[in-house]
Amino acid sequence: MSGTVRWGVLATGGIAERFTTDLLAMEDAEVVAVASRTEASARAFADRFGIARAYGSWAGLAADPDVDVVYVATPHHAHRAAAGIALEAGKAVLCEKAFTLHAGEAEELVRLSRDRGLFLMEAMWMYCNPLIRRMRELVADGAIGEIRTVQADFGLAGPFAPDHRLRDPAVGGGALLDLGVYPVSFAHLLLGEPDSVQAHALLSPEGVDLNTAVLLGWSDSGASALLSCSIVADTPVTASVTGTRGRIDLPRGFFHPERFTLHRDGRDPEEYVIEGHGPAERYSFRYEAAEVMRCLRAGETESPLVPLDGSLAVMRTLDAVRDRVGVRYPGEHRAELAATRA
Known part of the structure; x- marks a missing residue:
């Protein structure tokens, strides 16, 4: 890949607004599409930022042939599903932190990206x-x-x-x-x-x-x-x-x-x-956006600055903290949570 990198933004909340604002200020980036759960929300976001296409489904954005990389800005609980849809469609993905709800979901995304040879990075801008x-x-x-x-x-x-x-x-x-x-x-x-x-x-x-x-x-x-x-x-x-x-x-x-x-x-x-x-x-957010685009142009599927093994390790530690203090998310059981540290 060379030249301008074409982004699709998945979600329309505050962090998506900030990221899109920074992308639009970069000469080598273009935001070509946005998606939300409703077309009205996506269209309002697109109109605000001058984005050509708005989708009322995540799959619609993922299928867009003009999108090189998808930025996932949904709440944590939707990261696994949203990033998974984009990866399944053959898109590179930058996914907000925390990477997923728990380490098991993160492992699924990393396995999917590596099996398909696709770029994946947690949006740890720090x-x-x-x-x-x-x-x-x-x-x-x-x-x-x-x-x-x-x-x-x-x-x-x-x-x-x-x-x-x-x-x-x-x-x-x-x-x-x-x-x-x-x-x-x-x-x-x-x-x-x-x-x-x-x-x-x-x-x-x-x-x-x-x-x-x-x-x-x-x-x-x-x-x-x-x-x-x-x-x-x-x-x-x-x-x-x-x-x-x-x-x-x-x-x-x-x-x-x-x-x-x-x-x-x-x-x-x-x-x-x-x-x-x-x-x-x-x-x-331009530093992390620049790193994503550098990786894509270099043909790298993982960033040395935000390596996937490091993101998995952080998720295991977050799981361990929740296990110690007794925080469970719906459908999650203590044995399953503790197993991510095994």
């Missing part, structure tokens, strides 16, 4: 952010020595009404999949998959997690991660990684930073910024 990439390079190069602790949090004050999607177990509600996926993915980025998972949570009457604390451990290195997420408390939304010879601090909004600070033992603090990486770029 991993594509240039400052996050630079931070990881510094850690890998030994700038702070061996990692000992990782800390990260993401919380919103709310309150959210009982009928809000964040409190609806049927759509994967709760703090963990919407917000906790960021701290967990941050820890995975630096340390890989943990072999110890402990968690504590405050649950809502509906059975979703409102406030969750997670302690991850890596027995081979002795490293640990203390993470939290909340939809009832406005937390600092910061992160830090501490090693044997220093520390890196990321300020509020750690998963899409404008800067970070490296503290090396015996030296003055070093602040890292990227020229031209201001507030607009900080909130931009």
